[in-house]
């Protein structure tokens with residue numbers, strides 16, 4: 123019997139991610155990840171299922187035969203766009219993907235969810251995840267991104283559940299880095315309210331492992347991106363911006379610190395690492411990274427070139443501009459996007475995850491850039507310009 127998707131909300135949407143996001147990229151990433159396999163008998167709860175990572179993880183777990191429960195918070199407009207393609211009629215038989223209302227700031231909802239589902243695995247991906255915005259709403263960020271983790275851990279402990287717990291820790295913990303590359307033994311130096319909140323969540327997760335013998339682990343994930351990345355993060359802002367310029371909807375893209383360097387990978391690969399961590403014999407914390415670092419300027423140049431808008435850079439500091447093939451200014455610096463304290467360089471060492479978990483990323487940096495640009499061009503219904511003749515030589 124063919125399954126009929128029923129939106130979580132009593133509304134219909136014209137376009138879902140499924141229509142444009144399952145790109146050739148995924149050919150190199152894995153099989154059609156949405157296809158389900160035989161039931162594994164395992165139940166997983168994902169907080170943050172509506173986010174970038176939550177949507178990939180849900181696909182991966184469904185493909186592995188899990189029954190997947192996603193926690194969704196109330197919002198005034200639909201926030202399930204990334205998972206609409208997974209939603210089924212809850213009245214159907216053998217429903218494998220279910221959504222429940224809850225919020226990381228509401229312990230009673232978390233306790234109720236944990237008690238009634240009794241999951242084998244909990245993936246805590248929910249967070250106020252925007253570093254820049256965390257300077258504007260520091261207390262809220264501490265409550266959700268930090269204290270939220272202990273609300274879940276307590277819920278598991280108090281309900282006497284035998285549940286493995288994954289905490290979405292972050293390379294932002296390294297902040298003003300004390301060494302490069304950063305590994306599991308590198309000292310933390312948080313540089314934002316977001317990173318300070320993640321530091322609390324990291325340590326409380328480790329503490330529950332040691333104090334209560336829980337299978338509770340931290341994945342210290344470096345930046346990971348995809349066509350599903352939020353528009354306020356720099357990679358997606360750039361790829362969407364290039365597409366908007368081609369569509370005639372934007373004249374110039376304004377960015378912040380072009381010199382910041384990040385270790386970027388593909389979110390689908392990183393979601394696979396989350397699952398691997400909970401299958402390990404012993405609970406431990408792992409760095410997940412590509413082992414390469416690139417400046418924002420380079421990501422921007424590659425993305426614009428993919429769109430057929432090769433840039434040449436002129437000027438310095440806040441006066442630096444990226445000129446398009448016709449000499450138009452397509453990229454400018456706007457200090458409003460600078461942060462009160464910046465993380466200048468991140469470069470991860472994923473040796474432990476590769477050795478102990480057998481984790482290997484399948485999508486390269488160039489494939490990531492290209493797939494994000496291609497997805498945004500398709501989303502906005504435009505094509506890349508023909509490659510321009512080289513002016514060099």
Ligand code: NAP
Nearest residue numbers: 170172173174175225226247248249251290292343345346
């Ligand atoms: P994201 O796209 O911003 O998703 C965040 C998720 O958290 C969304 O589902 C959001 O719901 C949910 N959420 C926010 N506040 C909540 C609350 N009070 N109660 C319940 N849910 C709430 O983030 P992501 O990129 O997928 O990242 C997933 C996790 O990994 C986050 O914890 C992030 O901090 C961490 N992390 C991310 C990266 C990265 O490069 N992506 C690297 C390291 C660590 P709405 O959809 O309703 O907003």
Ligand code: F7E
Nearest residue numbers: 251253292293294344345354355356357377378379382459
């Ligand atoms: O910034 C610089 C900015 O916002 C990357 C989150 O998922 O990864 C993410 O945090 C860099 C920074 O990501 C703009 O200053 C320049 O140096 O894409 P981002 P992030 O802050 O690294 C970590 C691992 C997480 O854990 C977080 O949850 O790019 N940058 N110009 C800009 N950044 C933004 N957002 N916008 C700009 O215009």
